[in-house]
Amino acid sequence: MSTTDDSYVVPRTPSDTKPISLKEKWWHIMDSWKIGIIPLPLFVLSGALIAIDCLGGKLPSDIVVMVATLAFFGFACGEFGKRLPVVGKMGAAAICATFIPSALVYYGWLPDVVVESTTKFYKSTNILYLYICCIIVGSIMSMNRTTLIQGFLRIFFPMLCGEIVGMLVGMGVGIALGMDPFQIFFFLILPIMAGGVGEGAIPLSIGYATLLHMDQGVALGRVLPIVMLGSLTAIIIAGCLNQLGKRYPHLTGEGELMPDRGDKPQTQTLATAFSGKADVTTIASGALLAVLLYMLGMLGHKLTGLPAPVGMLFIAVFIKLAHGVSPRLLEGSQVVYKFFQISVTYPILFAVGVAITPWEELMHAFTLNNLLVIVSTVSALVATGFFVGKKIGMHPIDVAIVSCCQSGQGGTGDVAILTAGNRMTLMPFAQIATRIGGAINVSLSLLVLSNFLI
Numbered sequence: 082m083s084t085t086d087d088s089y090v091v092p093r094t095p096s097d098t099k100p101i102s103l104k105e106k107w108w109h110i111m112d113s114w115k116i117g118i119i120p121l122p123l124f125v126l127s128g129a130l131i132a133i134d135c136l137g138g139k140l141p142s143d144i145v146v147m148v149a150t151l152a153f154f155g156f157a158c159g160e161f162g163k164r165l166p167v168v169g170k171m172g173a174a175a176i177c178a179t180f181i182p183s184a185l186v187y188y189g190w191l192p193d194v195v196v197e198s199t200t201k202f203y204k205s206t207n208i209l210y211l212y213i214c215c216i217i218v219g220s221i222m223s224m225n226r227t228t229l230i231q232g233f234l235r236i237f238f239p240m241l242c243g244e245i246v247g248m249l250v251g252m253g254v255g256i257a258l259g260m261d262p263f264q265i266f267f268f269l270i271l272p273i274m275a276g277g278v279g280e281g282a283i284p285l286s287i288g289y290a291t292l293l294h295m296d297q298g299v300a301l302g303r304v305l306p307i308v309m310l311g312s313l314t315a316i317i318i319a320g321c322l323n324q325l326g327k328r329y330p331h332l333t334g335e336g337e338l339m340p341d342r343g344d345k346p347q348t349q350t351l352a353t354a355f356s357g358k359a360d361v362t363t364i365a366s367g368a369l370l371a372v373l374l375y376m377l378g379m380l381g382h383k384l385t386g387l388p389a390p391v392g393m394l395f396i397a398v399f400i401k402l403a404h405g406v407s408p409r410l411l412e413g414s415q416v417v418y419k420f421f422q423i424s425v426t427y428p429i430l431f432a433v434g435v436a437i438t439p440w441e442e443l444m445h446a447f448t449l450n451n452l453l454v455i456v457s458t459v460s461a462l463v464a465t466g467f468f469v470g471k472k473i474g475m476h477p478i479d480v481a482i483v484s485c486c487q488s489g490q491g492g493t494g495d496v497a498i499l500t501a502g503n504r505m506t507l508m509p510f511a512q513i514a515t516r517i518g519g520a521i522n523v524s525l526s527l528l529v530l531s532n533f534l535i
Contacts, residue, residue, distance in 0.1 A: 117156025118424060127153045135192045142198040144206070150195065151202075151428035158182065158434075159427035172320020172501025176313065178427045179497055180443075182434030187441055196435055203436040212421055212429050213390055213492050213508070214375035215368065219418020220506045221397045222411045229401060232338040232475075236483060236510050239469040240518055243484045244274060247462030254457040258450050269454050271526050272304045273311035273488050274462075276519015281491065282308050288527040306446030307455065309438065312490035312497065314459045319485045319502035322463075326478045334476035336506035338483070367413025370406065388516045390492065394509050422505045426496060433493045459488045479504060486511035487518050 114121040127149045134140045140150065155178055162177030163169050185191035202208070221229070248270055255265035267289070275281025286300035293300070326333035334340065378393030385392070400406060406414075463484045470480025482502040489495050495511040 116160050117152075117427060119152060119156055124153065124156075131195070135194050138194065140192075140194040140198040142201040142205075144202070147198065147202045148428075150199065151431055154182065154195075155428035155431035158431060168320075170320070170324055172316045172323070172497075174427070175320075175430060175497040175500040176316055178430035179434040179438060179493075180313070180440075182431050183438040183440040183443070186435055187439075191435070199432055200436040203432040208432065209429060209492055209496075210375065210390070211372070212425055212496070213512075214378075214393060215371045215417050215421045216496075216505060216508045217390065217394055217512060218371040218374055218397050219367070219414045219416075219421070220508050221394070221401055222406070222414040223418065223506060224401070226402055229398065232510065233398065233513075235473060235475060236338065236480070236513065238473065239466040239475070239480050239484060240487060240514055242469045243462040243465040243487060244518065244522070246465040247274070247458045247487075250461035251454050251458030255450075255454045258453060260450060260454070265454060267526070267530065268303055269307055269451065270458055271522060272307040273455060273458055274519065274522045275304075275308065276491060276515050276523065281519045281523060284523050285527070288523075288530070292527070292530055305439070306442045307451070308490055309443050310446055310451070310455050311459055311488040312494040314456055315463070315485040315488040315494065316497050316501045318459065318463050319482050319498045319504075322478050322481050322485075323502045323504070332471075332476065333478035336479065336504045338470075338475050338479050338507070338510065340474065340476060363409055363413035364416045365413070366410055367415070367417045370410065370414055371417060374400075388520070390512050391516045394512055398509070426500050426505075430493070430497060430500070437493070459485070462487060479507060483507055483510045483514050486514040489515050491515060491519075 111120045111122060116124045119127070131140065131150055131153060134146070140146065158178040158181045159174040161181070162174035165173045165177075182191065186196050224232075248266070251270040251273075252262065252265055255269065256262060272282060272285060275285055282304045285304050289295060289300040289304075326335070374393045374396050375389060377396050378387075378389035378391070381387055381392035381396075382389045463481050466484030467477045467481035471477035482498070482504050485498050485502070486495050486507075489498050489511070492512075492515070495508065495515055499505045499507055499511060
């Protein structure tokens with residue numbers, strides 16, 4: 082345990098005869114008993130303060146109150162998932178942090194003021210994009226330059242092979258179950274690989290409304306639950322892959338796509354980020370770097386139509402390869418990355434579950450035939466990524482976890498999948514898999530659909 086208080090007394094050995102003071106006992110509770118990252122006394126205090134606001138009929142949606150609220154509920158759900166037997170080690174924390182809030186909202190077990198404030202805060206602040214930009218920039222700045230180039234050049238082949246095999250397997254399973262091939266592809270397989278909600282489900286629903294002469298709301302209602310079920314399947318598989326990596330360490334790089342061939346590892350500078358050299362101003366500069374790169378990505382989106390996170394990703398890679406920032410600023414970016422990874426993930430997932438994850442629609446799509454097609458499609462996609470990645474000299478488990486993100490629910494799905502797989506450093510590759518892969522799938526499929534109907 083660490084503390085900034087110089088008067089802190091180190092843990093006693095059995096030979097010490099002086100009794101432990103009440104102050105030391107309290108410090109021990111503060112440092113050792115935690116829900117997620119929150120010391121238990123602070124967790125209880127935050128719960129009490131939130132309850133008082135709820136009883137008063139109003140929970141402010143400003144950032145001060147919402148930090149405490151999202152942290153309280155997010156880490157509570159995540160801790161519950163972690164402590165579940167067996168599945169707790171297979172990504173249950175990320176699943177619980179996302180889907181328990183959704184169920185609580187649907188059944189009315191979460192106070193209305195919490196739901197309203199969380200939804201308003203999430204949608205008005207776009208906090209998810211702040212999270213993603215800090216994660217992407219920090220993880221890119223942590224990578225070895227050579228490995229970064231090799232990873233980006235090689236990851237496309239396993240992704241392409243995975244999509245082809247996943248589509249073929251999904252179609253085969255659906256046809257074997259007696260389902261209509263048109264419905265299988267356009268309303269099951271394509272939504273899974275569409276890249277989430279904003280970049281996938283919504284463009285698909287607009288395209289279907291135009292080409293199939295159906296109401297967009299009806300189309301979205303059919304597509305959106307499949308996107309969520311595909312993402313849920315990918316989260317579970319990512320958790321299983323993480324456990325497989327612990328059992329067979331030679332199959333994984335623990336967040337590195339390429340094996341170390343004498344170069345320094347991808348995360349070579351991550352340890353030095355906590356050596357004391359990265360002061361407060363450096364860390365603040367690292368956060369500002371991430372924000373400014375995202376703003377550049379937004380500008381690129383207006384000019385080229387490329388999604389802002391992807392544009393930001395390419396700019397960050399260019400800066401890294403061109404030595405565009407100093408080693409000290411790299412350290413600051415890495416500290417920011419680590420802070421968001423540890424402190425913000427579960428609160429973000431809770432907000433996602435409350436604000437944009439409709440439990441009722443998810444349950445309506447929970448039919449046996451749908452599940453069989455979805456699970457077989459995602460499993461085939463991921464398994465192909467695993468074996469193709471291994472064949473071309475990459476770490477197969479890490480490639481497979483990136484392949485999971487091809488079935489993710491956009492940026493939120495990437496966060497949940499990489500959290501379950503304990504591979505948040507793969508976020509740049511996950512964004513490529515989700516956003517670029519999804520955009521290509523949606524565009525080509527709607528083009529084929531328009532020509533097919535004509």
